[in-house]
Amino acid sequence: MPNSKSAQEGLEWTGRPFGGIIDDIKRRAPHYKSDFKDGLNSKTLGTTVFLFFAALANAIAFGALTGILTGNQIGVVEMLVITAVGGIAFALFSGQPLTILGGTGPITIFTGLLFVACGQLEIPFLPTYAWVGIWSGVILLILAFTDASALMGHFTRFTDEIFAALIAVIFIVEATHDTFLAFGPEGFGLSSAFLTLVLALGTFILSKILKNTVNTPFLRHGIRTILTDFGPAIAIMLATVFSLYFPDIQLSKPEVPEVFETTSGRSWLVPIFQVPTWVIFGAIGPAILATILLFLDQNITTRLVNSKDNKLKKGMGYHLDLAIVAIIVLGASLFALPWIVAATVHSLNHVRSQADVKVVDVGGQKREKIVAVRETRMSGLLIHILIGASLFFLAYFSLIPMAVLFGLFLYMGFASLGGNQFYERIMLWLTDPKLYPNSHYTKVVPVKQIHKFTFLQFICFIVLWVLKTSVIGILFPLMIAALVPIRLYISKFFKKEHIDAMLAEDEDESEQMSGGLS
Secondary structure, rough: OOHHHHHHHOOOOOOOOOOHHHHHHOOOOHHHHHHHHHOOOOHHHHHHHHHHHHHHHHHHHHHHHHHHHHOOOOHHHHHHHHHHHHHHHHHHHHHOOOOEOHHHHHHHHHHHHHHHHHHHHOHHHHHHHHHHHHHHEEEEEEEHHHHHHHHHOOOOHHHHHHHHHHHHHHHHHHHHHHHHHHHHHOOOOOOHHHHHHHHHHHHHHEEEEEEEEHHHHOOHHHHHHHHHHHHHHHHHHHHHHHHOOOOOOOOOOOOOOOOOOOOOOOOOOOOOOOHHHHHHHHHHHHHHHHHHHHHHHHHHHHHHHOOHHEEEEOOOOOHHHHHHHHHHHHHHOOOOOOOOEEHHHHHHHHHHOEEEEEEEOOOOEEEEEEEEEEEOOOOHHHHHHHHHHHHHOOOHHHHHHHHHHHHHHHHHHHHHOOOOHHHHHHHHHHHOOOOOOHHHHHHHHHHHHHHHHHHHHHHHHHHHHHHHHHOOHHHHHHHHHHHHHHHHHHHHOHHHHHHHHHHOHHHHHHHHHHHHOO
């Protein structure tokens, strides 16, 4: 395990069964009451409305894609149900409630590949899917009981920043791509395309402006705070109302079912024993791959949420969180519901929405720095209660143009890049060297070494991107795991103090290091 004490907090091997989970519970239990009390404020309300729309859009998007990939045997309704139920359970019992669960691209692709494999083997998909999920849930529980999340202690900012940047860029690229599809043959004409672009950009720009209102000198502080807390929610509502002024222009709307039932009309409970016996045990193979996907997605996102830059105080809960996800996956599989796991962009936006920030001067450049975060279960709980309630009002959500949701995803993608040092160092390639910020790592590391380190990270980023979009995209989590030995290997080409400065857990730690070296 790594020698750095900061890297081991919450990621220790206890050497006893259930040791990590017990320690997580002991660490978080004293704060359980305050987890709700600390959420009784306007910031939580603003966060709830903002991320409700974001999580709802995510569920509809991945639910629709899952429906396409599985012949509608699993679809939008199933995704909404598990997002609501699983999200409520996680908000109530997890060790890090700021994490938001949801559908993810890799899991959706895996489900589609499993559907194709079942067709080729001429075995029923839903019972097979259920057994894969059951075995995956069991394996995840074993990993949680044996402190396997302690392996994440080998991960550093090198991997975290690449992974976070990848997911953020996926959001940005997909939102941009979907917006400009309106100009193609799949659109509804030039007027529709132009209005789609206006709504998407309007939602994005308005969200960004309102979110930064608190840092402006205009209006009273209380009003600025409200506009900041409710910024994205206000942008969504204003853009939706604006679209209603053009009833004659056809826009793409979310495809939501009209009634609450399974997408295909099947029964909810899956007949898991209506498969040959060999399928029950053969499902262990794909379950191991699914476990790798879920394990890495969950733990890397939780590492990003728990980053020292976020100034969280109540402690971590990696092992407990993994156990909760395992139970959710296992339970969902019995009903052939999608598997959900920590959603990176939603989780990071949850943290930032609950944060108090200040603008600081770093070498002549203004940047936001988190001062404190309201660590609460209330926002996560309310978000998923609202998603559950939305199942009975699905028709009303067809009023929200997809363009508005594209703008929301665009905002979330760029917001997630904020504070990502890998992204900031890439921007140095386009910056006048005379105007480089006097940041914690530029004080210690020569510019050429900074650029070399960033370039190596960028190569890893590109490999991940290409792998994600290839026919073997299901293996991309293995590449994420491979970033650990890659980082250890490339460290040989840098001085230890330079690597330590660029991979410091937070800026304060790096400042102390640079002070000791100067």
